[in-house]
Every structure is written in structure tokens, then in C-alpha cells.
Amino acid sequence: MLRGMAVLLLLQAAGELLSAGLDLPVPGNVIGMILLFAALRWDLVNLETVKEASELLLANLGLLFVPAGVGVMVYFDLIRKEWLPLLVATVFSTFAVMAVTGWVDQLLARKEQNHAE
């Protein structure tokens, strides 16, 4: 468990370093995710080492977003000023993205499957 946590933190640090050093548009923790995948893929890290710590964090991922969400309260005034366009654009756009992404993926995946058969 603790060894797994140490590996996750180490890879996050490596990700932060890469992100800052190469001036990448992607944050360090996302790069850390790719690094962990690569480390597992090429047997640099054993799955058993990181499994327990990862499961614990991922099972409670929602909780970890709550404090940042509470931060919205600081910007109530900013939101109130143009709340209608903000609300309509956010709701419409969120559903539009899900529909387009899901349909494109499903359509192409089915097409590939048909080709394979």
C-alpha cells in the first residue's frame, strides 16, 4: 500500500517535472498517468505494487473533487453577472459533446468490427 503510494507520488513528480521542463500543455498528473501505464507495460513497476493504493484513490475519486467544487462559492458574483448565457451554453455544450463523441466512437468501432468479420 505505502510502496504503491510512493510510486504514484514519484511518477506524479516525474510528470510535473516533464510538464514544466518541456513546457507541455498537459499537467503533470496526466503525464504521470501515462508514465504509470508505460511503467506497467514495460515491467518497470509491478501491478501488485500499485494496485491497492490506486484502487483506494480511484474508488473515492469523486470525493477528491469536492473541495475544488466548493471553491465555486468564491465566484458567485462573477457567475451571477451573466448567469443565463453561462447556464445555457454549459448545459447545451455538455450534452452535445457527449452525443458527438459517443456516436463517432460507436459508429467507427462498429465499422471496424464489420471489416474484421
Add this chain to the structure above:
Amino acid sequence: MLNEWLQSPLFSLTLTIGIYVLAQAVYRRTAIILFNPVALAIAGIIGVLLSLDIPYATYDRGGRYLLFLLGPAVVALGVPLYQRRQEIVRRKLPILAGVAAGALTSVITASGTAWLLGASSSTVRSMAPKSVTTPIAIGIAEKIGGISPLTAAIVVATGCLGGMCGPEFCRLIGIRSPASAGLAVGTAAHGIGTARMLEIDRLGGAIAGLAIGLNGLVTAIIVPLLFILFPV
């Protein structure tokens, strides 16, 4: 004494975890999607802080411990990605095309709708990166002249909305496979959507996690270009 406790990190953490557990119980009992635990907990905690007159900065002295754990948690998304690598590699083209189409749709519909409804230029720009994870979204907003705190608030609202009803919406419009739904929810609603997807389906959750990174990358590239082409 009581006041000291209310101002302490111990109170923030107790409040956050306590309300979240309560929100989970309400959600499980009622099965009403509006009572998404993340959204419900955020609303509940804001209510408590406002009624007790506790400023956000004071709350954050405890909240930041949980926020810190978000870093290694995102790294941990590499585990389901690895476990489901065969299925994911097999779908690489649909995944890339889906994310690219979704990223473009997000910027155009978010900024476009706000613009059509007469929002100010800085608000239109703040809307552009709304579907990507907060640190990427803030970086993009700053680059194109948006208001980064407003972007952060929109990103959280987007995540809650996608987490709340993303999987249900996908089913409703005929997106049947968990893989496609995961890609849709992860692309539209970043980490909060991914958290929900992980509870429903392991492959869907793994793909949603991947979508956070891919959408962040694509959006970071296309948004500055789009605003050069369409300087609203």
C-alpha cells in the same frame, strides 16, 4: 473553543467527508440522478459554510489535503488503462476520432452559444475550455484572455452535470457500449465524469480516464487557433 474548531482543518475535513458519505447514502437510497454525491456534497458544504459564515480560504486549509490526493489519484488512472490495454488499443482510431470530434464540438457549442446569447468577449473565451480538466482549462483560459476563476467554476459545473446524468443520457440516445459511453462522459465531463464512470463500468472508466488526457491535449492545441481565426 467552538469557533476555533470551526476554523480548523479538522472541521473542514470532517465536514467534507461527512457530507460526502451522507450524500452517497442519499443517492443510493433515492436513486435520483439529481442527487449525484459530488454535486450534492458541494452544494451542502457551501450551504454550511455560508450559514456559519466561514470563508472559503478558511475551509480550504483542510480541503487542500483532499485536493492534494487528486494528483496521485489521476496518476492511478494508469492502472485501469493498463488492465484494459488490449481493448483500448484495438479501439484506438474510434477513440482518437471521438475525442477530436468532441473537443471541436465542445469549443464551438460552448463559446458559440454564449456568444449568440450576447455574453461578453471575456465570458465567451472563459467558456472555451469547459470540458477539460481544471489545470489544463485554466492554462488555456489565461492564454486566450478568459477569466480563469470563471473557467474553473464552469469546469466544475460541467463535470457535475456529466457525472450526474452522462451515462443515462448516453443510454437514452443509443450509445450502448460502456466503452463509447466512457469516452463520451470522460471527454465531456473530465474527472468528475470519470469518477462516475468508474463506479459503473471498469472499461468505461479506463477509457474516460484516457479521454481526460487526450481531450486536454487536443483542446489546448485547437482553442488558441480557433480564437485567432474567429477573434470574438
